Amino acid sequence: ITPIYILNCIILLQALIEIISNQSSLAIDLISAQSRQMRTMIYQNWVCGKFSSSERCVEIDNHSEIIRNITANVWKLAHVPIQKGGTK
DSSP: OOHHHHHHHHHHHHHHHHHHHHHHHHHHHHHHHHHHHHHHHHHTTTHHHHOTTOTTOOOOOOOHHHHHHHHHHHHHHHOOOOOOSOOO
8 A cells, every 4th residue: 555545545535525515514404494494384374375375475395305315325425335355
């Protein structure tokens, strides 16, 4: 194992950590936006559902599929395969 190999491994690890943290932040932002919309709807006692012409009505975005895709990608990136055999 050479110092260049170790450096390349560190650079790869840094890139993976950056991607995973960015994807995690995006998922948290989407969950936060959905939570904020749900809270607004609850505070209005679901009046919007009864009177759709109200200017205060809020449509709650469903980000569940996007969040599922993000978490699946993070799991793929973070997965470390089991290495068998000796070192070469």
